[in-house]
Amino acid sequence: MSSGDSVQILLVEDNPGDVRLTQEAFRHGRLANDLVVCGDGDAAMKLLRARQAKNERQPGLVLLDLNLPGRGGLDVLAEIKADAALRLIPVVILTSSDAERDVLQSYERNANAYVTKPIDIDEFLAAIRSLGDFWLDVVQLPRS
Amino acid sequence: MVTGFMGLLQKKYGNTLGDEADEYIGFAVDGARRMQGLIDDLLTYSRVGSRDRNLETVNLGDVARSVGQNLHLLTEETGATIEQADLPTVTADRLQMGQLYQNLIGNAMKFHGEKPPRVELGAERGNGEWRLFVRDYGIGIAPEHRENVFVIFRRLHSREEYPGSGIGLAVCKRIVERHQGRIWVDSTVGGGCTFWFTLPDRTRSGGDE
Numbered sequence: 083m084s085s086g087d088s089v090q091i092l093l094v095e096d097n098p099g100d101v102r103l104t105q106e107a108f109r110h111g112r113l114a115n116d117l118v119v120c121g122d123g124d125a126a127m128k129l130l131r132a133r134q135a136k137n138e139r140q141p142g143l144v145l146l147d148l149n150l151p152g153r154g155g156l157d158v159l160a161e162i163k164a165d166a167a168l169r170l171i172p173v174v175i176l177t178s179s180d181a182e183r184d185v186l187q188s189y190e191r192n193a194n195a196y197v198t199k200p201i202d203i204d205e206f207l208a209a210i211r212s213l214g215d216f217w218l219d220v221v222q223l224p225r226s
Numbered sequence: 227m228v229t230g231f232m233g234l235l236q237k238k239y240g241n242t243l244g245d246e247a248d249e250y251i252g253f254a255v256d257g258a259r260r261m262q263g264l265i266d267d268l269l270t271y272s273r274v275g276s277r278d279r280n281l282e283t284v285n286l287g288d289v290a291r292s293v294g295q296n297l298h299l300l301t302e303e304t305g306a307t308i309e310q311a312d313l314p315t316v317t318a319d320r321l322q323m324g325q326l327y328q329n330l331i332g333n334a335m336k337f338h339g340e341k342p343p344r345v346e347l348g349a350e351r352g353n354g355e356w357r358l359f360v361r362d363y364g365i366g367i368a369p370e371h372r373e374n375v376f377v378i379f380r381r382l383h384s385r386e387e388y389p390g391s392g393i394g395l396a397v398c399k400r401i402v403e404r405h406q407g408r409i410w411v412d413s414t415v416g417g418g419c420t421f422w423f424t425l426p427d428r429t430r431s432g433g434d435e
Contacts, residue, residue: 096384098385099253099257102249102253122384151382152371152381154380
């Protein structure tokens with residue numbers, strides 16, 4: 083998948099503080115990726131649908147918060163994974179919740195991974211960077 | 227305390243740390259403030275469940291009027307009007323009835339859109355129960371969200387648009403259910419909301435004010 087040109091990461095997150103921390107993680111990481119941010123699930127689906135309609139390149143990775151205003155992250159996840167054209171995009175749940183129910187429901191809806199945001203800042207930065215490295219670099223994904 | 231020390235840091239060293247540090251402090255202060263709000267709201271929520279039931283004869287008209295007085299700053303600020311019809315006297319926990327009206331009227335005034343908020347309170351007598359309502363003419367709620375607005379932490383709007391912890395209506399539901407009642411909302415987007423709740427009508431002989 084790493085084809086030289088920069089891959090976009092879509093972050094669906096409503097908390098401006100968490101958005102900023104994630105931006106910092108990527109800024110200081112070695113991946114020079116564009117981070118696109120949507121503040122809620124509707125905005126995220128609108129973006130994905132618009133790109134689909136215009137046949138534009140989709141994000142290489144979606145980082146999805148669960149606790150979003152309006153429809154929740156689980157709904158967004160289910161919609162992405164129910165759509166043949168979108169379901170190949172890796173979706174990683176990135177949330178402060180470590181509740182077993184959230185973990186289970188996310189995997190039941192075919193989340194590619196579930197990550198609880200580490201509280202410690204060094205661990206947080208490391209987790210975000212390794213997510214980027216893993217999904218955009220290490221794994222082999224189907225060419226879209 | 228976090229906000230206090232962050233404030234001190236900003237005040238004493240704000241100019242020397244640079245713009246980015248100021249931004250970080252801003253995020254920290256905002257986060258600490260929100261966490262404080264969350265803890266306060268969670269305490270309220272947990273108290274509804276843990277407090278001993280303290281049932282007494284409560285005139286809901288008086289309760290709603292005093293909530294209106296508590297909210298007078300908000301009322302003046304937004305130009306809100308609260309129209310209160312006759313409300314019954316019920317057997318209930320007085321503090322919890324105050325909390326219930328406070329949250330429902332507070333919401334009615336908060337989600338008002340362009341026009342100044344207009345809130346109507348009233349009651350209908352049903353079969354062995356009172357059906358009470360708090361109606362507004364604000365932004366309304368889409369049909370798909372009518373049930374999950376009562377789920378704790380569910381918010382329909384971004385923090386920038388309408389700040390809040392998403393606990394208020396969960397508190398309302400808990401209070402009503404502890405009084406053997408039900409709560410629901412009738413609403414359309416742009417058409418305002420009517421929150422309904424029921425309370426047992428134990429006083430067969432009337433009980434209006």
